[in-house]
Amino acid sequence: MAAVVSRTVLDRLVSLRESPMLRLLLLTDTVEVCGRGLLYCLLCAHLRAGTHILYLTTSLHPAELHQHIKDDDTAGKIEFYDGATDPCGWDSGEPAECVTKPLPEVMKSRCRTGGKVVVVVDRLEHLMLHQDSGQLVRGLHTLAHEGEVEQVVVYCGRDVVCEDMLEAVTHLASGVLHLHHTQPCSCVILVRKPSGKVIKAQEEFSLTPDFRVQGVRPTQKNTGQVGVPADTSASSDPTPESLLAATTFSLSLTDEQRRAKNELLLPHTRVQGEGGQILYTPDQEDDWDEDDPDDDLDI
């Protein structure tokens, strides 16, 4: 793993550097953009870190999943609960237990046997077909707060699942990732830390064939600035170009001259690094609040 300090929220999430670990993570996609790739990235990171995965699958067969998520050479192992083959019991006569019983009961036997586990719920909307919503939500909450469970990842399509369920799980989740169909793929991330800090970010990324995230970049916002607009230019000042044209000496720069100007290093500017920080730990008696009383002066 690279030792680069990752400034993007998605990087920290996927490489599991987010501390403390998000207990309940909701990953949503739509019909237009598939979130499976990101899901597999997250799971591969968990496997590399040595955590066991309990995967409840309702749409893809475990054998198919095993082709993508390989646990042969990783410390962590993956265990599948098959809710995809015959969930309603049309062939076997009995509906599959893993989709009808509450989640904590299904995972209970495996959870207690020591070591941290990550529980993955593939396709929440399919589970909703077999269980009552309230019971499902309570099950997710209980599971996420179980001692042995490090993280519960819930994967669903936000255009198919009903709004109530989406809101309910968003309310309980500590991290939410909504994927959007843009070029390249972007996601809206919301992270709620136990200390009370809420981080919202919108980042774009791409995936490598071996399920790693790369090229994470915050999306350029094209929404307008909120606040008091201080524009006076419309009424008073004439445009700079017309002024330039009116004078008899040339004020404009050719491309070469502009390049030379940009490269010029003035003698008194020092190239600064990250040094010169002020480290201040407030005392017991200090009641220092962050706002500067001189903030509202704009001289």
Next chain:
Amino acid sequence: MGVCRSGGCGGRVFTFVSCEGGEGICPDTISLQALQNCKMSGVGAVSSFQKRGKARVVSIPGARPSVHNSQLLLSTGMPSLDHLLGGGLPVGSILLLEQDRHDVYSKLFLKYYLAEGVMSGHMLTLASLDESPQTLMATLPASTDRDADEDSTTGTDRQMTIAWRYQNQSAPPAGLSSNRFSHSFDLTGTMEEDQVAKVDTCLFDGSEVESPASTGYYWPLLQHIERRITEGGLSTACNKAKTNVMRLAVHSLASPLWGWEFSRQEKDHQWHRLTTFFYGLRALVRSSFCVCLVTVPSHLFHDTALIRRLQSLADFVVRLESFQGSDKETNPIFKDYHGLFHVVKLAAINTLVPPQLDATDWVFKLRRRRMVIERLHLPPELSETVSRSQEDPLTKPRGMACMGEKLPRNLEF
């Protein structure tokens, strides 16, 4: 005529509202400390201005009478919130707090409320499904009151040089500090476990409910509260003199874990469990020496009629709107503050109108050590980039003849 011996009005003499068999109802405490029968001294007794017998004025720790009416008030833990509520939370009322979107600040309000209860020695009952009540009780803010013992030891050692005549006088009794109305807290510290353990606490986290699908959590919680009130002898129907109050706190009521009421429409008639619970809670709280704080994630509710019903049932309703993650975060007007504080409803108990607030826009701000609620002040407009041509020349009053180009064409003298 007779003497009222109830704790609330402190042994005054009145004319009683009705007398039946030697017992009457004191008109003053008829509403909140409702219907507490007062023993009369005798039907034909001569009125006297002296208290008959020992005046059993029992003072409840951490409570004081209101200056507007004679109700017993308890502090919410935050002096600025107490001020907005008219001095404090009256005994027997419910404060409904609508949570901010991510439940960050409302949890702090809850913790202040519980910490105040611990400091005053009140009985506590906390119900929370979203977050473990044990975690909530373990993360209460530390108190910043210095110990009474500390004060007295430092005082006696000093040799007074200027006020030497007072050297021999004893220090004032330290017992005064134990019955303080409102305590101050420091959010950077945590209250010690042994201090929390001294208080009679009861936690409800839904684990003792066997089949939540059939009974839900509302009814078991209501029964639990009723049992606690009866055991503590806090009901007004019980004739025992009250020495303590109970603080009830319900965290994140009607969240998805409690039930699915938040998603239903009014026409589905599925809200009765929640609204009946709230009504029952109000009845219990009104008829006992309790005070209640309920926080609700109202942003989840699809139908606004549900929150309106809860608001009409509660006595005091406030709403937090935090700027986290919204457009208002970048608005320069709000840059010093963390969110808006809306006072939706104030109770008018025993009065026609509630105590009026002198401002309508309130904001809350989380400082490093405490949370305060303040009036919204717009920042001063001092920047030079403010355009000077603010006044539209067209709307300028005509008739100002000395204004350059506005000079009227025909000067009339």
